[in-house]
Amino acid sequence: MKVFYEAKVEIVVADGFVDVYKKAIELENERYFINNPIFNSDNQLVSDSVKSVWSGNTVSIIKNIDDSLTIFIISRTLQNLEVAVKSFESMGGTAVYTNYREDRQ
Numbered sequence: 001m002k003v004f005y006e007a008k009v010e011i012v013v014a015d016g017f018v019d020v021y022k023k024a025i026e027l028e029n030e031r032y033f034i035n036n037p038i039f040n041s042d043n044q045l046v047s048d049s050v051k052s053v054w055s056g057n058t059v060s061i062i063k064n065i066d067d068s069l070t071i072f073i074i075s076r077t078l079q080n081l082e083v084a085v086k087s088f089e090s091m092g093g094t095a096v097y098t099n100y101r102e103d104r105q
Helices: 018-028 078-090
Strands: 005-012 032-039 045-053 057-063 068-075 094-098
Touching: 005 078, 018 057, 018 068, 057 078, 068 078, 078 094
Parallel strands: none
Antiparallel strands: 005 068, 005 094, 032 045, 057 068
16 A cells, blocks of 8 residues: 655746746645535534635646756645545646556556
């Protein structure tokens, strides 16, 4: 059993947008908190706690000199990692390494 599933994705972005993409990708993979009100069937507030939201992936991003990004992603959950990789591929990125696709062949 694997502890982490891994992927390395490379993506070329428009001139001048490398820092913006890097920041956006990092932010969408951070934990953040939201209000989580719970109401009963009578529409009365039962709980108004805060809950943590996270994609389940951890990312590290390298800015390359040719206006591209190299994105390293790890996750304990294969499905979360697959969704992230497919998302980057739909943006024109290329998965140059994964340690899970070989398992399925």
